[in-house]
Amino acid sequence: xxxxxxxxxxxxxxxxxxxxxxxxxxxxxxxxxxxxxxxxxxxxxxxxxxxxxxxxxxxxxxxxxxxxxxxxxxxxxxxxxxxxxxxxxxxxxxxxxxxxxxxxxxxxxxxxxxxxxxxxxxxxxxxxxxxxxxxxxxxxxxxxxxxxxxxxxxxxxxxxxxxxxxxxxxxxxxxxxxxxxxxxxxxxxxxxxxxxxxxxxxxxxxxxxxxxxxxxxxxxxxxxxxxxxxxxxxxxxxxxxxxxxxxxxxxxxxxxxxxxxxxxxxxxxx
Amino acid sequence: xxxxxxxxxxxxxxxxxxxxxxxxxxxxxxxxxxxxxxxxxxxxxxxxxxxxxxxxxxxxxxxxxxxxxxxxxxxxxxxxxxxxxxxxxxxxxxxxxxxxxxxxxxxxxxxxxxxxxxxxxxxxxxxxxxxxxxxxxxxxxxxxxxxxxxxxxxxxxxxxxxxxxxxxxxxxxxxxxxxxxxxxxxxxxxxxxxxxxxxxxxxxxxxxxxxxxxxxxxxxxxxxxxxxxxxxxxxxxxxxxxxxxxxxxxxxxxxxxxxxxxxxxxxxxxxxxxxxxxxxxxxxxxxxxxxxxxxxxxxxxxxxxxxxxxxxxxxxxxxxxxxxxxxxxxxxxxxxxxxxxxxxxxxxxxxxxxxxxxxxxxxxxxxxxxxxxxxxxxxxxxxxxxxxxxxxxxxxxxxxxxxxxxxxxxxxxxxxxxxxxxxxxxxxxxxxxxxxxxxxxxxxxxxxxxxxxxxxxxxxxxxxxxxxxxxxxxxxxxxxxxxxxxxxxxxxxxxxxxxxxxxxxxxxxxxxxxxxxxxxxxxxxxxxxxxxxxxxxxxxxxxxxxxxxxxxxxxxxxxxxxxxxxxxxxxxxxxxxxxxxxxxxxxxxxxxxxxxxxxxxxxxxxxxxxxxxxxxxxxxxxxxxxxxxxxxxxxxxxxxxxxxxxxxxxxxxxxxxx
Numbered sequence: 001x002x003x004x005x006x007x008x009x010x011x012x013x014x015x016x017x018x019x020x021x022x023x024x025x026x027x028x029x030x031x032x033x034x035x036x037x038x039x040x041x042x043x044x045x046x047x048x049x050x051x052x053x054x055x056x057x058x059x060x061x062x063x064x065x066x067x068x069x070x071x072x073x074x075x076x077x078x079x080x081x082x083x084x085x086x087x088x089x090x091x092x093x094x095x096x097x098x099x100x101x102x103x104x105x106x107x108x109x110x111x112x113x114x115x116x117x118x119x120x121x122x123x124x125x126x127x128x129x130x131x132x133x134x135x136x137x138x139x140x141x142x143x144x145x146x147x148x149x150x151x152x153x154x155x156x157x158x159x160x161x162x163x164x165x166x167x168x169x170x171x172x173x174x175x176x177x178x179x180x181x182x183x184x185x186x187x188x189x190x191x192x193x194x195x196x197x198x199x200x201x202x203x204x205x206x207x208x209x210x211x212x213x214x215x216x217x218x219x220x221x222x223x224x225x226x227x228x229x230x231x232x233x234x235x236x237x238x239x240x241x242x243x244x245x246x247x248x249x250x251x252x253x254x255x256x257x258x259x260x261x262x263x264x265x266x267x268x269x270x
Numbered sequence: 271x272x273x274x275x276x277x278x279x280x281x282x283x284x285x286x287x288x289x290x291x292x293x294x295x296x297x298x299x300x301x302x303x304x305x306x307x308x309x310x311x312x313x314x315x316x317x318x319x320x321x322x323x324x325x326x327x328x329x330x331x332x333x334x335x336x337x338x339x340x341x342x343x344x345x346x347x348x349x350x351x352x353x354x355x356x357x358x359x360x361x362x363x364x365x366x367x368x369x370x371x372x373x374x375x376x377x378x379x380x381x382x383x384x385x386x387x388x389x390x391x392x393x394x395x396x397x398x399x400x401x402x403x404x405x406x407x408x409x410x411x412x413x414x415x416x417x418x419x420x421x422x423x424x425x426x427x428x429x430x431x432x433x434x435x436x437x438x439x440x441x442x443x444x445x446x447x448x449x450x451x452x453x454x455x456x457x458x459x460x461x462x463x464x465x466x467x468x469x470x471x472x473x474x475x476x477x478x479x480x481x482x483x484x485x486x487x488x489x490x491x492x493x494x495x496x497x498x499x500x501x502x503x504x505x506x507x508x509x510x511x512x513x514x515x516x517x518x519x520x521x522x523x524x525x526x527x528x529x530x531x532x533x534x535x536x537x538x539x540x541x542x543x544x545x546x547x548x549x550x551x552x553x554x555x556x557x558x559x560x561x562x563x564x565x566x567x568x569x570x571x572x573x574x575x576x577x578x579x580x581x582x583x584x585x586x587x588x589x590x591x592x593x594x595x596x597x598x599x600x601x602x603x604x605x606x607x608x609x610x611x612x613x614x615x616x617x618x619x620x621x622x623x624x625x626x627x628x629x630x631x632x633x634x635x636x637x638x639x640x641x642x643x644x645x646x647x648x649x650x651x652x653x654x655x656x657x658x659x660x661x662x663x664x665x666x667x668x669x670x671x672x673x674x675x676x677x678x679x680x681x682x683x684x685x686x687x688x689x690x691x692x693x694x695x696x697x698x699x700x701x702x703x704x705x706x707x708x709x710x711x712x713x714x715x716x717x718x719x720x721x722x723x724x725x726x727x728x729x730x731x732x733x734x735x736x737x738x739x740x741x742x743x744x745x746x747x748x749x750x751x752x753x754x755x756x757x758x759x760x761x762x763x764x765x766x767x768x769x770x771x772x773x774x775x776x777x778x779x780x781x782x783x784x785x786x787x788x789x790x791x792x793x794x795x796x797x798x799x800x801x802x803x804x805x806x807x808x809x810x811x812x813x814x815x816x817x818x819x820x821x822x823x824x825x826x827x828x829x830x831x832x833x834x835x836x837x838x839x840x841x842x843x844x845x846x847x848x849x850x851x852x853x854x855x856x857x858x859x860x861x862x863x864x865x866x867x868x869x870x871x872x873x874x875x876x877x878x879x880x881x882x883x884x885x886x887x888x889x890x891x892x893x894x895x896x897x898x899x900x901x902x903x904x905x906x907x908x909x910x911x912x913x914x915x916x917x918x919x920x921x922x923x924x925x926x927x928x
Binding site: 145146149150152153154156158159161208212215216 | 305306307308417418420421532533535536539
């Protein structure tokens with residue numbers, strides 16, 4: 001699966017150079033050390049997973065990648081340059097999009113409108129022109145709607161296009177959230193526990209969508225998950241965290257054989 | 271009958287009609303498909319160009335005259351064009367059921383020796399690739415939707431778009447070859463081969479000629495006055511003969527527009543947006559819609575509910591008469607008008623039925639109150655009786671002669687004969703050529719004079735000339751005491767209850783009848799919610815004492831009805847059980863068109879049948895189930911066996927009670 005060479009039509013996905021690099025990241029909340037001197041990188045076009053038991057610091061790490069937290073120590077390099085502290089919306093403009101562990105959609109709005117909000121960073125028309133739906137704003141909205149419709153088609157949510165999100169079951173909401181993140185056409189997509197609370201069938205569906213996104217759009221994906229089975233099937237490389245430290249990093253097979261990882265997951269007699 | 275189609279150049283094949291339509295209806299819409307939230311449309315001229323490019327592309331794959339090309343996927347314009355492209359080059363399209371598992375496809379593809387398969391999407395391609403090793407004749411797999419297949423080995427896998435591109439760039443030689451092949455098509459060449467799902471044994475390939483399809487399309491279009499402004503929604507399986515006749519035969523003959531839904535899940539929304547003027551649906555669809563309306567009306571406010579009841583009562587009384595043009599008093603007419611404005615119109619609009627001129631249902635018996643409901647709303651819903659072997663039409667109901675218990679008069683050009691045994695025979699221009707590579711089965715079904723056995727038992731009503739079907743001829747049997755046993759007759763009565771999805775009655779050669787019941791999860795689930803019954807699974811709901819009690823009530827009511835019919839009063843159900851799983855086509859219990867496979871069910875659940883006859887009060891069983899992805903699992907259950915009261919048999923065949 002990792003070898004995409006051979007066929008000429010395999011154009012969507014190509015694992016390339018380093019897109020983002022975390023160098024000696026430490027994050028402290030007062031006296032608590034949430035992340036302790038962690039380094040790893042995310043390569044262009046790959047699916048990179050961060051795993052670890054509860055409280056390992058995964059979500060904090062993702063929040064650093066997304067720019068929501070500023071690390072106490074260490075550097076974040078994005079496209080080879082050090083990223084200064086930024087507001088989340090500024091990070092979004094650099095091509096990073098995310099989904100949340102506890103779904104953060106606009107419950108009263110339709111699926112279509114929710115996904116449209118993902119296009120916000122690409123909109124340029126002023127608020128008055130948008131309100132009057134006039135001139136450039138009109139042409140712009142039509143172009144955005146087209147982009148959004150392609151994503152709706154891709155995520156197979158046509159039948160709920162006009163349904164308010166609040167009426168949808170959990171598994172579908174997760175899918176809508178992914179659709180909204182995709183609408184931003186991110187170069188780096190962050191998924192915070194995309195399978196949390198799903199049944200086996202929903203997990204299989206979500207896995208397929210994640211693989212298809214990576215395959216079709218060549219989007220780099222960084223995801224957090226604590227379901228080991230899913231992660232191992234899905235990712236190209238895995239970072240394993242425990243108590244704020246990195247205890248493993250490599251392909252799923254390497255990680256699976258790593259004694260520290262086995263200990264962290266199965267526990268060791270003290 | 272005023273036909274819109276002057277004979278003109280005497281079309282002899284579907285490709286001929288396409289060429290004619292491209293000229294005559296050049297700017298009229300031929301196909302629409304909702305994609306990216308918008309209805310995309312193609313005119314007849316566009317469609318002809320698309321088909322031409324596809325045919326030229328397929329020519330490049332080295333398909334010879336008479337070769338078979340399989341097509342599998344959901345209803346999409348490109349797949350309909352594929353069928354026509356295959357026809358244009360003198361080859362034979364074989365549409366397959368898209369929900370068939372790999373194993374079933376392997377049999378069919380091997381049987382016809384398909385050279386190429388045109389698949390809709392990854393799901394279908396995966397199934398074909400899985401069985402490819404067993405299909406030496408298969409040269410190429412062509413796919414429509416590329417999603418998820420980037421990494422596939424493309425050695426013998428081609429996107430349909432590439433094929434069409436190659437076709438557009440084709441040289442003069444290829445174009446001449448195509449024109450020659452298309453020109454050589456005659457009335458007796460094969461138009462399509464359709465595999466019947468069949469309630470028993472392996473599927474059979476029904477060969478239909480251009481004559482069969484064109485004659486049938488002409489006669490049936492004239493019968494209902496179909497015209498080029500009509501609209502249909504193509505949502506039933508492409509492998510089913512009905513879809514072939516409606517979406518290709520009649521569409522090409524009359525030039526009406528075929529609309530394809532965006533996805534299977536959006537069918538209801540798409541139906542509403544298109545509001546077809548000509549519509550076909552199996553009874554199940556009408557039943558489901560009515561169940562939903564009923565449920566939603568119960569949730570509505572008191573005023574709305576009262577309005578609905580009031581006007582529906584009025585509609586039931588005078589609606590069908592108004593529809594049939596029979597005399598109705600002025601006051602009633604005015605009240606019906608008011609109802610139209612307040613209730614019927616909005617309801618029809620919500621269902622997508624506001625423009626229906628001609629609606630048909632067939633395949634199974636439809637409950638009289640369901641049928642009457644739609645007719646009362648002013649929807650011209652009629653019944654027809656047909657078969658793949660007849661190119662659909664055997665009998666159909668003319669406007670103004672519609673009843674729920676008959677299937678109509680012989681279609682134009684059809685002759686009917688009832689055999690001694692009660693089996694219905696017919697002869698018509700639509701009668702199939704043969705079963706492919708199965709001369710024996712052809713002989714068993716069609717005699718030298720062209721009479722075809724339907725396999726159904728029925729009779730023609732003296733006064734009206736309408737045909738009435740009782741049951742499958744082979745299922746009509748005798749009970750131990752010699753009384754007539756017609757299981758389907760009883761099953762249909764049971765299935766008219768919204769809470770009963772499926773029923774299977776046993777009793778041939780026995781002293782008494784017993785039944786398996788499948789509950790309808792939507793209806794019963796809703797009822798349970800209303801009655802405060804908690805359940806966590808289908809199985810638990812199916813075994814709930816109050817559900818059993820309700821079903822017992824239904825069975826006893828049916829018994830009362832059956833007892834009134836002298837000939838069939840022996841078919842009352844003495845004992846029944848509610849099955850712990852839904853009967854499923856994936857488990858081989860239903861055909862792909864959702865007809866009960868009686869024999870298979872009797873074998874598979876032999877322990878349950880025996881338990882019913884043994885008089886036990888409950889039985890434990892274990893059943894194998896097949897999941898959608900083809901994996902198998904087992905479920906265990908303990909089922910209660912219930913008694914139902916029966917009416918004394920009024921007929922003289924009364925035997926001493928056991």
